[in-house]
Amino acid sequence: MKMTFRWFGEDDPIPLRYVRQIPGVSGIVGALYDVEVGEAWPEDKIARLKHMVNQAGLELEVIESVNVHEDIKLGLPSRDRHIENYLTTVRRLAAAGVKVICYNFMPVFDWFRTDLARPLPDGSNALFYEAAIAESLDPQTMVARVARESQGFVLPGWEPRRLAGLESLFEAYRGVDAEKLFENLGAFLRAVVPVCEQVGIRMAIHPDDPPWPLFGLPRIVNGQANLDRVLALVDSPANGLTLCSGSLGADPQNDIPALVRRYAGRIPFAHIRNIRRLAGGDFSESSHLSSDGSLDLFEIVKAYHDTDFDGYVRPDHGRMIWDEKGRPGYGLYDRALGIAYLNGLWEACEKGSPGRKP
Numbered sequence: 383m384k385m386t387f388r389w390f391g392e393d394d395p396i397p398l399r400y401v402r403q404i405p406g407v408s409g410i411v412g413a414l415y416d417v418e419v420g421e422a423w424p425e426d427k428i429a430r431l432k433h434m435v436n437q438a439g440l441e442l443e444v445i446e447s448v449n450v451h452e453d454i455k456l457g458l459p460s461r462d463r464h465i466e467n468y469l470t471t472v473r474r475l476a477a478a479g480v481k482v483i484c485y486n487f488m489p490v491f492d493w494f495r496t497d498l499a500r501p502l503p504d505g506s507n508a509l510f511y512e513a514a515i516a517e518s519l520d521p522q523t524m525v526a527r528v529a530r531e532s533q534g535f536v537l538p539g540w541e542p543r544r545l546a547g548l549e550s551l552f553e554a555y556r557g558v559d560a561e562k563l564f565e566n567l568g569a570f571l572r573a574v575v576p577v578c579e580q581v582g583i584r585m586a587i588h589p590d591d592p593p594w595p596l597f598g599l600p601r602i603v604n605g606q607a608n609l610d611r612v613l614a615l616v617d618s619p620a621n622g623l624t625l626c627s628g629s630l631g632a633d634p635q636n637d638i639p640a641l642v643r644r645y646a647g648r649i650p651f652a653h654i655r656n657i658r659r660l661a662g663g664d665f666s667e668s669s670h671l672s673s674d675g676s677l678d679l680f681e682i683v684k685a686y687h688d689t690d691f692d693g694y695v696r697p698d699h700g701r702m703i704w705d706e707k708g709r710p711g712y713g714l715y716d717r718a719l720g721i722a723y724l725n726g727l728w729e730a731c732e733k734g735s736p737g738r739k740p
């Protein structure tokens with residue numbers, strides 16, 4: 383298991399030297415945030431990011447995300463140009479030593495919450511999903527609400543550029559149902575995975591978060607049946623999963639340790655966090671600790687350990703604690719606590735199964 387930490391580049395208030403001081407962290411999960419979705423990532427920008435990360439004594443082997451242009455998800459004729467650009471990015475990232483590319487195939491929106499700073503009983507705050515709000519607000523109002531609560535930070539997946547032209551995007555998705563989306567994902571993977579195989583990159587699709595349809599838009603990466611289908615689209619280790627416990631775990635049908643075991647060998651990247659499921663489909667993010675949420679983090683980590691997981695892992699969203707001001711979900715303190723906890727669980731697994739590992 384290689385422990386990593388998501389970092390948002392130079393405008394991240396968390397300096398890389400702080401990240402370096404979190405026990406056990408060997409690498410950064412990074413991205414270029416100033417390249418238009420669908421364009422090829424320039425070599426000099428990749429090199430600059432890598433240099434910065436390496437100078438801090440950290441590795442840059444995981445990218446989250448190289449986003450997929452909507453034309454590819456929609457299956458428009460213009461997708462070919464964007465796929466070509468994606469392949470150029472893949473090759474350039476491989477040349478820079480990147481091993482895993484995380485991406486998602488969610489129409490229009492990426493992850494989605496109704497509150498970015500819902501107070502918790504202990505005085506901290508966390509991201510929160512309230513079904514009644516999600517079902518009653520229109521997308522435009524939701525976008526404004528998220529922007530208002532984002533503390534001035536651009537949130538991954540909520541970049542203003544991405545959300546420009548929301549109405550026409552919704553219009554474009556009218557004829558696209560889950561089947562069509564699968565078809566379009568298949569076409570994308572059939573073009574990208576062979577190149578990844580050649581250059582030593584593993585693609586890792588992120589599940590839909592939350593794992594159910596929103597605003598009438600289809601979602602297809604949300605549970606065992608569909609994950610099986612996604613992996614079968616191209617049956618190669620280079621077509622893998624970012625197994626995000628918090629995203630999939632919002633649906634009580636998803637047994638995360640069982641999924642970890644089922645997809646062993648196809649999970650190059652693990653996002654490990656907890657959530658607390660509430661009545662009526664609501665959920666709150668929580669600390670990583672098992673007893674703070676609905677997921678059993680020990681069982682999840684044990685499933686990775688039992689299946690000889692040797693991929694990358696990162697803690698996921700943290701709460702905002704100790705008066706930290708930062709990008710919602712992506713502060714330093716609670717994610718660092720999450721890492722310390724995951725390290726402890728992993729060590730307990732190592733030492734609790736004598737003879738398994740040298």
Ligand code: DNO
Nearest residue numbers: 447485486492493538539588
């Ligand atoms: C949210 C993240 C997602 C994730 C993308 C991957 O905090 O988990 O934005 O990075 O869905 O492409």
